[in-house]
Amino acid sequence: MDTLETRELRYFVAVAEELHFGRAAVRLGMAQPPLSRAIQQLERRLGVRLLERDRRGVTLTGAGEMLLHEGRAALEAATAAVRRTRRAGGADGTGASRNRLVLAVKAGSSHELLHKLLDAYAAAPDAAEVEVVPSGTCEQGEMLRDGRADVALMHAPFNSLVGFDSEELMTEGQIAILPSGHPLAARGSLTVAEVTDVPDLPLARWARDGVYPPGPGPEIRDQTQLAQLIALGRTVAVFPESARAWLWAEHTAVPLTDAPPVVTHIAWPAHSRSLALASLVRTATRL
Amino acid sequence: MDTLETRELRYFVAVAEELHFGRAAVRLGMAQPPLSRAIQQLERRLGVRLLERDRRGVTLTGAGEMLLHEGRAALEAATAAVRRTRRAGGADGTGASRNRLVLAVKAGSSHELLHKLLDAYAAAPDAAEVEVVPSGTCEQGEMLRDGRADVALMHAPFNSLVGFDSEELMTEGQIAILPSGHPLAARGSLTVAEVTDVPDLPLARWARDGVYPPGPGPEIRDQTQLAQLIALGRTVAVFPESARAWLWAEHTAVPLTDAPPVVTHIAWPAHSRSLALASLVRTATRL
DNA sequence: GTCCGTGATACCGCCCGGGTATCACAGGCC
DNA sequence: GGCCTGTGATACCCGGGCGGTATCACGGAC
Numbered sequence: 108m109d110t111l112e113t114r115e116l117r118y119f120v121a122v123a124e125e126l127h128f129g130r131a132a133v134r135l136g137m138a139q140p141p142l143s144r145a146i147q148q149l150e151r152r153l154g155v156r157l158l159e160r161d162r163r164g165v166t167l168t169g170a171g172e173m174l175l176h177e178g179r180a181a182l183e184a185a186t187a188a189v190r191r192t193r194r195a196g197g198a199d200g201t202g203a204s205r206n207r208l209v210l211a212v213k214a215g216s217s218h219e220l221l222h223k224l225l226d227a228y229a230a231a232p233d234a235a236e237v238e239v240v241p242s243g244t245c246e247q248g249e250m251l252r253d254g255r256a257d258v259a260l261m262h263a264p265f266n267s268l269v270g271f272d273s274e275e276l277m278t279e280g281q282i283a284i285l286p287s288g289h290p291l292a293a294r295g296s297l298t299v300a301e302v303t304d305v306p307d308l309p310l311a312r313w314a315r316d317g318v319y320p321p322g323p324g325p326e327i328r329d330q331t332q333l334a335q336l337i338a339l340g341r342t343v344a345v346f347p348e349s350a351r352a353w354l355w356a357e358h359t360a361v362p363l364t365d366a367p368p369v370v371t372h373i374a375w376p377a378h379s380r381s382l383a384l385a386s387l388v389r390t391a392t393r394l
Numbered sequence: 395m396d397t398l399e400t401r402e403l404r405y406f407v408a409v410a411e412e413l414h415f416g417r418a419a420v421r422l423g424m425a426q427p428p429l430s431r432a433i434q435q436l437e438r439r440l441g442v443r444l445l446e447r448d449r450r451g452v453t454l455t456g457a458g459e460m461l462l463h464e465g466r467a468a469l470e471a472a473t474a475a476v477r478r479t480r481r482a483g484g485a486d487g488t489g490a491s492r493n494r495l496v497l498a499v500k501a502g503s504s505h506e507l508l509h510k511l512l513d514a515y516a517a518a519p520d521a522a523e524v525e526v527v528p529s530g531t532c533e534q535g536e537m538l539r540d541g542r543a544d545v546a547l548m549h550a551p552f553n554s555l556v557g558f559d560s561e562e563l564m565t566e567g568q569i570a571i572l573p574s575g576h577p578l579a580a581r582g583s584l585t586v587a588e589v590t591d592v593p594d595l596p597l598a599r600w601a602r603d604g605v606y607p608p609g610p611g612p613e614i615r616d617q618t619q620l621a622q623l624i625a626l627g628r629t630v631a632v633f634p635e636s637a638r639a640w641l642w643a644e645h646t647a648v649p650l651t652d653a654p655p656v657v658t659h660i661a662w663p664a665h666s667r668s669l670a671l672a673s674l675v676r677t678a679t680r681l
Numbered sequence: 682g683t684c685c686g687t688g689a690t691a692c693c694g695c696c697c698g699g700g701t702a703t704c705a706c707a708g709g710c711c
Numbered sequence: 712g713g714c715c716t717g718t719g720a721t722a723c724c725c726g727g728g729c730g731g732t733a734t735c736a737c738g739g740a741c
């Protein structure tokens with residue numbers, strides 16, 4: 108009575124996201140009528156109207172929005188339980204040993220820090236195996252929540268640390284990465300305003316859920332594309348100082364004087380109780 | 395395949411907590427055989443051994459402990475989704491309006507602060523109705539996690555703030571509450587060591603999950619019982635300074651010089667997105 | 682050896698979740 | 712108005728799975 112099956116949550120989240128019973132049904136791999144019925148039962152059991160069926164589409168009520176948010180969180184927690192349990196039992200299909208940590212890092216970030224951390228931890232007496240998984244743009248938090256990762260390197264203010272436990276590791280300034288031939292590359296320092304409004308170097312646009320924000324800049328999907336476009340003199344980018352590790356010969360880095368500092372943290376799910384994780388965190392804070 | 399019904403989680407958590415299929419079955423209100431079968435199916439589906447059946451009891455494997463922790467979190471998230479959705483729809487049985495915040499406070503704590511907060515918030519233009527629910531000993535965190543509360547006043551270092559978003563509100567010292575007639579009550583200040591080892595005033599023992607820890611002190615279940623025992627000269631207690639609000643005539647408060655300061659925070663679930671909550675937090679930080 | 686207590690197995694019945702076919706209704710055409 | 716289209720809801724059926732009872736297999740206590 109006061110509990111909800113994950114199946115019902117999956118159904119509702121699908122409908123709430125699609126706002127269309129038919130599309131939600133195909134996404135769930137089922138027919139539409141049972142889905143309609145399931146949602147009705149859900150509403151009856153909760154005693155709450157979740158969807159406003161206005162012939163020609165569906166809209167969420169306030170309670171529906173609440174259930175969408177909370178239900179997503181609950182589903183993430185459930186899939187995290189499955190993933191972590193499988194890993195703990197060594198049955199995640201990778202043939203892994205049972206004592207392994209999955210560390211999520213934004214691809215290409217904090218190269219040097221990561222290297223030092225892994226070396227120092229490997230030397231620790233109780234070191235577990237660490238699997239480094241590159242994460243997409245700022246999805247480390249999601250990976251921690253749904254159990255794909257046990258621990259992550261996160262970069263404030265880009266990643267939100269809210270909901271995780273974390274320790275600060277380092278602070279660094281930011282740099283502009285410019286084509287070496289560009290006039291601005293000769294400068295000793297720059298401001299954010301000076302690099303964001305260069306007519307011949309429009310800022311690149313990253314895909315967000317498969318869609319690109321509007322704007323004049325080139326569309327990119329990964330860092331290599333960005334690096335190439337900079338080298339070709341088509342755009343400019345702003346990165347933490349540690350990005351110097353992957354600069355090309357045609358790139359020039361110029362410090363930004365007024366960009367907010369980037370703070371790298373090591374973060375993990377708040378309720379974690381793993382000894383291997385504690386040991387890794389201890390190693391990291393002592394670097 | 396990579397998902398788990400809450401029913402299965404409930405079953406496993408019950409077995410893992412009881413370490414006994416029969417007792418777990420009665421707790422779940424079902425017979426033992428289907429429960430055994432369900433756990434076996436769960437192990438098969440996860441591809442992981444969760445329990446070690448050693449004739450004469452059951453023990454958890456490493457993977458089992460992982461699923462117990464993660465599964466509890468997932469179940470809490472699911473019940474939180476139900477509770478918050480019902481409240482958002484005004485169907486929680488209390489006949490409440492849909493815009494209401496539930497604030498958990500440890501009974502008797504931070505009286506004055508709470509009063510000022512409620513008054514200030516009531517004066518805010520966009521104020522929601524605030525329902526104050528007294529929480530048991532340090533269970534505010536649990537109430538936030540399982541959706542019984544939306545926001546809580548928490549007291550570091552007694553409550554753990556890990557996993558929540560929070561703002562610091564005030565810091566206070568701690569006092570010893572003694573029977574007025576006791577020799578120590580005449581002192582201007584005391585140390586923690588001086589009040590914890592008084593032979594004729596053994597520290598009271600609080601029930602923890604219905605069981606009392608061993609020791610010489612009296613067994614108590616709430617603050618009134620404690621206050622009475624102090625007034626009767628049977629025990630001594632240590633509280634934050636704001637406890638002066640509820641002292642009896644027969645009580646004497648003496649500051650403790652070396653007790654860690656108590657920091658009161660307002661805390662809420664990290665993923666919360668409620669405007670009413672944001673407004674309450676803003677009010678609190680401006681007190 | 683004989684109980685008792687444990688969890689596992691065998692078998693059965695029924696409920697419920699899902700499928701197909703169809704309806705009810707609102708708009709957009711012509 | 713007549714017709715088609717697209718929406719979600721309803722009616723009905725079927726099969727799998729969940730839970731129940733009865734029983735087993737095994738080990739310890741006396």
